[in-house]
Amino acid sequence: xxxxxxxxxxxxxxxxxxxxxxxxxxxxxxxxxxxxxxxxxxxxxxxxxxxxxxxxxxxxxxxxxxxxxxxxxxxxxxxxxxxxxxxxxxxxxxxxxxxxxxxxxxxxxxxxxxxxxxxxxxxxxxxxxxxxxxxxxxxxxxxxxxxxxxxxxxxxxxxxxxxxxxx
Numbered sequence: 001x002x003x004x005x006x007x008x009x010x011x012x013x014x015x016x017x018x019x020x021x022x023x024x025x026x027x028x029x030x031x032x033x034x035x036x037x038x039x040x041x042x043x044x045x046x047x048x049x050x051x052x053x054x055x056x057x058x059x060x061x062x063x064x065x066x067x068x069x070x071x072x073x074x075x076x077x078x079x080x081x082x083x084x085x086x087x088x089x090x091x092x093x094x095x096x097x098x099x100x101x102x103x104x105x106x107x108x109x110x111x112x113x114x115x116x117x118x119x120x121x122x123x124x125x126x127x128x129x130x131x132x133x134x135x136x137x138x139x140x141x142x143x144x145x146x147x148x149x150x151x152x153x154x155x156x157x158x159x160x161x162x163x164x165x166x167x
Contacts, residue, residue, distance in 0.1 A: 044068035132161030
């Protein structure tokens with residue numbers, strides 16, 4: 001491919017940017033909270049390979065599917081001044097397991113989360129639904145009096161059962 005062909009193709013297809021995503025729904029978080037969501041990742045999916053040998057030749061056939069990373073899907077929030085997002089997350093984790101009462105939601109999770117990939121005009125070009133999502137951990141907040149007033153971030157980890165491509 002020539003430089004001109006590359007340039008023409010790049011003009012037609014554009015390039016995906018890291019900020020072209022939006023989390024539409026996620027547990028107890030509302031639209032105002034989700035504005036503070038800084039990073040997320042697209043889910044992965046792997047079809048296992050099964051080898052069938054016949055007369056010295058190995059044939060590869062598809063097997064079952066695994067949702068890679070479904071046990072630890074991480075997102076990062078900027079923290080609001082009142083630490084409201086942190087409080088919501090702590091309460092959410094507490095509904096899953098409350099160590100004061102030794103009770104919680106031990107059944108199969110039913111909540112979902114939705115992540116959109118956005119086009120350059122902010123239109124949804126792909127939508128992913130995470131099925132059976134629940135909070136796994138609330139990350140730490142690190143304070144340091146020596147910084148120049150950096151904005152705090154909080155990592156949150158969820159687990160989910162599987163994901164579906166909606167559109």
